[in-house]
Amino acid sequence: MVFYLYELGNNHFQHFDKEEFMEMKKILIVFGTRPEAIKMAPLVKEFEKYPKDFDTRVCVTAQHREMLDQVLTFFDIKPQYDLDLMTPGQDLYGLTAAIITELKPVLESFKPDYVFVHGDTTTTMASSIAGFYSGAKVCHIEAGLRTHNKYAPFPEEINRQITGRVTDFHFAPTQVSRENLLKENIDPKDILVTGNTVIDALLQSVEKIKREPSVLVKQLDKKLNNAPLLLVTGHRRENHGEGFIRICEALKTIALERPELQIIYPVHLNPKVLEPVNRILGEIDNIQLIEPLAYHDFIWMMDRAKIIITDSGGVQEEAPSLGKPVLVMRETTERPEAVDAGTVILVGTDTQKIIDETFALLDNETHFKEMSSHHNPYGDGKACGRILAFMKELELEEISN
Numbered sequence: 001m002v003f004y005l006y007e008l009g010n011n012h013f014q015h016f017d018k019e020e021f022m023e024m025k026k027i028l029i030v031f032g033t034r035p036e037a038i039k040m041a042p043l044v045k046e047f048e049k050y051p052k053d054f055d056t057r058v059c060v061t062a063q064h065r066e067m068l069d070q071v072l073t074f075f076d077i078k079p080q081y082d083l084d085l086m087t088p089g090q091d092l093y094g095l096t097a098a099i100i101t102e103l104k105p106v107l108e109s110f111k112p113d114y115v116f117v118h119g120d121t122t123t124t125m126a127s128s129i130a131g132f133y134s135g136a137k138v139c140h141i142e143a144g145l146r147t148h149n150k151y152a153p154f155p156e157e158i159n160r161q162i163t164g165r166v167t168d169f170h171f172a173p174t175q176v177s178r179e180n181l182l183k184e185n186i187d188p189k190d191i192l193v194t195g196n197t198v199i200d201a202l203l204q205s206v207e208k209i210k211r212e213p214s215v216l217v218k219q220l221d222k223k224l225n226n227a228p229l230l231l232v233t234g235h236r237r238e239n240h241g242e243g244f245i246r247i248c249e250a251l252k253t254i255a256l257e258r259p260e261l262q263i264i265y266p267v268h269l270n271p272k273v274l275e276p277v278n279r280i281l282g283e284i285d286n287i288q289l290i291e292p293l294a295y296h297d298f299i300w301m302m303d304r305a306k307i308i309i310t311d312s313g314g315v316q317e318e319a320p321s322l323g324k325p326v327l328v329m330r331e332t333t334e335r336p337e338a339v340d341a342g343t344v345i346l347v348g349t350d351t352q353k354i355i356d357e358t359f360a361l362l363d364n365e366t367h368f369k370e371m372s373s374h375h376n377p378y379g380d381g382k383a384c385g386r387i388l389a390f391m392k393e394l395e396l397e398e399i400s401n
């Protein structure tokens with residue numbers, strides 16, 4: 001219990017239990033895609049530990065459907081609001097408009113004090129604007145990542161910048177992201193460096209997953225038969241079209257020239273990804289194209305892999321913690337920390353570069369070992385605890401003022 005002096009007038013002071021004066025604050029946590037769900041799940045759980053302080057509700061836009069539901073099931077999250085917005089082959093215009101419009105009744109009925117958004121998706125950007133329109137304070141998790149290139153990643157760099165403009169409290173994962181926000185004249189008192197919540201999710205799950213692998217991964221592992229594993233994911237919009245064709249050509253060459261390798265590629269459900277990947281890589285013996293893996297199976301697969309090739313943001317953050325070398329199929333990254341630490345190399349979508357860097361890792365033991373050392377530039381697994389402490393502190397400040 002915390003006791004404070006409270007001025008009653010006429011120079012009378014009295015002790016009060018401040019918790020009695022704390023009005024329960026309403027928190028709306030909004031997300032829509034697989035990576036947002038993974039990174040918001042530990043925050044939902046953390047808020048739920050304090051039901052006397054916060055009335056916490058989850059709203060999913062369902063920008064993703066199957067890939068979102070996999071995560072909700074794993075973390076046992078049952079959203080209070082499900083906008084169910086995904087349509088096959090959706091575009092940015094319709095999705096942005098639908099999110100803002102469909103969030104309105106949720107915001108008007110629940111009237112949150114704080115709206116939490118995460119990262120850089122269309123859900124993030126549109127929900128932050130809707131939250132701002134409603135008069136709630138906007139809280140941005142994974143704030144401050146920048147490439148300063150408007151078109152890479154597209155449209156995520158601009159989504160982050162727009163979200164940053166309407167955000168009241170910025171939860172930055174690293175010092176680098178904090179510096180980016182300071183350069184945009186954000187008040188330092190509104191920024192908290194927390195570490196990335198993706199590491200909270202990873203550390204809370206990884207031991208359990210290693211102890212209890214699912215039937216599916218046991219089957220995949222049996223099929224691998226101790227072969228070295230190259231794990232692949234890819235979905236970025238700026239790589240759609242020519243970029244994906246170059247990526248698939250590289251994977252085909254690697255598979256054909258190294259038959260001892262096994263390549264597993266859980267293919268993203270975007271039709272613009274599914275089509276070229278199935279067409280170019282569908283018939284190669286040592287490439288297994290599979291459906292997106294549930295989060296726990298994917299973590300297990302990353303841990304089993306020798307090398308990871310990806311354009312994913314989240315995978316770039318998880319792999320250094322697992323000590324896995326990552327080739328990132330992007331020209332630039334808003335996550336420079338792992339590049340600096342030496343676990344990540346940017347290879348873009350240049351077919352020859354992807355092949356050369358993969359062979360260098362397979363053939364040069366020293367290089368492989370250098371890239372495989374464990375690094376944790378993105379957090380210590382305590383990000384959500386820090387965010388909650390900050391929110392509680394805000395409440396105490398409000399009562400004191």
Ligand code: UD1
Pocket residue numbers: 033034035063064065066067068086087088089090091092120121122123155156235237269270271
């Ligand atoms: C989105 C995000 C991207 C994020 C990625 C994570 C935007 C603009 N893009 O890209 O920042 O890195 O998610 O994966 O916010 N689909 C399904 N089922 C699913 C998910 C997707 O069928 O569970 C298909 C649908 O046809 C959908 C399409 O994929 O229309 C594209 O989904 P969308 O969220 O617009 O783009 P992503 O490429 O997934």
Ligand code: UDP
Pocket residue numbers: 034035038233235266291292293294295296298299311312313314315318
């Ligand atoms: N992931 C997963 N199953 C898969 C591939 C990835 O659960 O088959 C997880 C991965 O562990 C990471 C997140 O999804 O946490 C990354 O999502 P994605 O690459 O779709 O989006 P990005 O991080 O690039 O925004």
